[in-house]
Amino acid sequence: MNGNTLLIKTNYYSEEQLILLLKDKNENGFHYLYDHYSGALYGVILRIVQSKEYTEEIIQDVFVKIWNSIAQYDAGKGRFYTWMINIARNTAIDYLKSKSFQNELKNQSLPDFVYDSAELSVQDNTSDHIGFSSILGSLEEDKQQLIDMAYYQGYTQNEISEKLKMPLGTVKTKMRSALMKLKDLLKDYQ
Incomplete structure (x- = not known):
């Protein structure tokens, strides 16, 4: 075989x-x-x-x-x-x-x-x-919100910027920070 x-x-x-x-x-x-x-x-x-x-x-x-x-x-x-x-x-x-x-x-x-x-x-x-929900739940609330809006609700960064009344550059910076933190948490999970 x-x-x-x-x-x-x-x-x-x-x-x-x-x-x-x-x-x-x-x-x-x-x-x-x-x-x-x-x-x-x-x-x-x-x-x-x-x-x-x-x-x-x-x-x-x-x-x-x-x-x-x-x-x-x-x-x-x-x-x-x-x-x-x-x-x-x-x-x-x-x-x-x-x-x-x-x-x-x-x-x-x-x-x-x-x-x-x-x-x-x-x-x-x-x-x-x-257990992704519990991993996501360990992020700060603002980071959870950004990931939820982008990945679960399907908003673009421009739409998030408009909806949260936040400058686009700030949304991009916070999203990058949220994803980097999430990546670190997922590494710890493995």
């Missing part, structure tokens, strides 16, 4: 093994990826689009994008999970900005699109299986 056959028969893959399986277009790797990361990525998308129906559509696109662009992943630039979150976040934001979504919103009655915010704010343990 070669090394790949041993990888296929196991129930656990390290991040490196999983990436190799995905680059080899191994379906078992894809199933493992979906089983272990769909909850977390679903939570990221849901926080942005705030609709379970749209989230279910987008999550499929996200996994197709991960599958098709795995060769572009560079471990030297960041963690695999962070790379996937960025794909999920960008796909969700692109979906919200798409003409078809905007037209659909215009054609919907208000009650069809308004959801109970309490229901959306309840965290599903599967969407936070790495």
Whole structure:
């Protein structure tokens, strides 16, 4: 048996093994990826689009994008999970900005699109299986707010600047500081 056959028969893959399986277009790797990361990525998308129906559509696109662009992943630039979150976040934001979504919103009655915010704010343990919420919670409140607005609500830095009535340069400086602090916290987590 070669090394790949041993990888296929196991129930656990390290991040490196999983990436190799995905680059080899191994379906078992894809199933493992979906089983272990769909909850977390679903939570990221849901926080942005705030609709379970749209989230279910987008999550499929996200996994197709991960599958098709795995060769572009560079471990030297960041963690695999962070790379996937960025794909999920960008796909969700692109979906919200798409003409078809905007037209659909215009054609919907208000009650069809308004959801109970309490229901959306309840965290599903599967969407936070790495404990990211507790790591994010250890940041200062202003840093948490910036990361939440940028990565979960889909605001650009210009939009954050306008919404918080803060100079764009200050937003950029604080965002960089928040991300550097978060990076340090994530290193400690590993």
